[in-house]
Amino acid sequence: MKRFVLLFIGIIAISCTSTAQKEIKKEKKTYSVSKTNKEWKKILTSEQYYILRQAGTERPFSSPLNKIYTAGTFHCAGCNTPLYESKHKFDSGTGWPSFDRAVEGSIDKDVDHKLGYARNELLCATCGGHLGHVFNDGPRETTGMRHCINGDAMIFKPSKK
Numbered sequence: 001m002k003r004f005v006l007l008f009i010g011i012i013a014i015s016c017t018s019t020a021q022k023e024i025k026k027e028k029k030t031y032s033v034s035k036t037n038k039e040w041k042k043i044l045t046s047e048q049y050y051i052l053r054q055a056g057t058e059r060p061f062s063s064p065l066n067k068i069y070t071a072g073t074f075h076c077a078g079c080n081t082p083l084y085e086s087k088h089k090f091d092s093g094t095g096w097p098s099f100d101r102a103v104e105g106s107i108d109k110d111v112d113h114k115l116g117y118a119r120n121e122l123l124c125a126t127c128g129g130h131l132g133h134v135f136n137d138g139p140r141e142t143t144g145m146r147h148c149i150n151g152d153a154m155i156f157k158p159s160k161k
């Protein structure tokens with residue numbers, strides 16, 4: 001009887017482990033800056049929260065960052081990570097700040113099907129905040145990529161020179 005009980009416990013332990021492993025696989029990626037929605041709401045404006053945490057999109061031509069081309073860096077409005085540099089910004093005519101490349105390692109990619117087709121979503125690699133999308137119709141003379149970013153997801157910091 002004792003042996004049978006031990007065997008039984010053993011089976012339960014094994015099945016629990018496999019379930020736990022499956023759950024870990026399903027879990028979303030963890031980011032080095034991680035906060036609850038309540039905590040994000042405290043530090044972000046409602047516009048920033050809508051973009052970064054709810055993957056929203058601002059109205060085109062609404063962001064003051066659209067017109068900024070002076071030397072400096074665009075930082076994540078959620079965690080302050082430098083994401084884009086002015087020298088990689090270009091006027092795409094879309095009404096959203098556009099860049100041909102990001103600061104290396106600062107961006108994470110995901111696929112979103114919100115509009116019924118796959119788009120490459122761009123996220124801050126540090127806090128997982130939604131930034132915008134990347135398309136391959138950018139300037140051919142550089143990278144050919146267009147990072148279409150919501151201005152509300154970023155804060156501009158001019159170079160100190």
Ligand SMILES: [Zn+2]
Binds near residue numbers: 077078080081124127
């Ligand atoms: Zn961030």
